[in-house]
Amino acid sequence: MKNLFLSAAIVLGGLTSFASTSQVSNTIVKTISIQDDYTEIKLEELPTAVTDALKKAYPDAVLSKAFKNTKSEYKLEVTVGDKTGNLFANADGTWIKK
Template sequence: MKNLFLSAAIILGGLTSFASTSPISNSIVKTISIQDEYTEIKLEEVPAAITEALKKAYPDAVLSKAYKNAKSEYKLDVAVGDKVGNLFANADGTWIKK
């Protein structure tokens, strides 16, 4: 009788390990890289509207480089204090979030 209970417990214990399923995850990661071709321009070629907008938004900013793409969007390399970053603007001085 003792052997019967022991063998039943072993069989049930073995079946529960097969009953558990591991989660299956099929994850597809799609990465889209959008790269606009910007060409470097002289700082004198940056429109006055952009330089005025830069002075208004960031009075202490120093413009180090400027780039322009085919859609007349400008990429500006700017330093404010010890922080360096990029700003994007249209030709009319409107800031673009990218």
């Protein structure tokens, strides 16, 4: 009878030590943001191809600011209705997805 109680205690003790062991895992997430440097330009300095593409694609858009980077890509800050956003275009008026 003592052996039965002793073996039951050993088995239960072994199970509790197993249940209390937990694995710790660390997850590291790195975010890399690549951003081209755009410098603000006057709206008059935009190529006509870009302004024509804007009028064709978004006739109700209001252009508020324009920026240019070293690759001759243009960033346009536009407002359509109550929404404001950025559009990107090449010098020939082709839209760029960013």
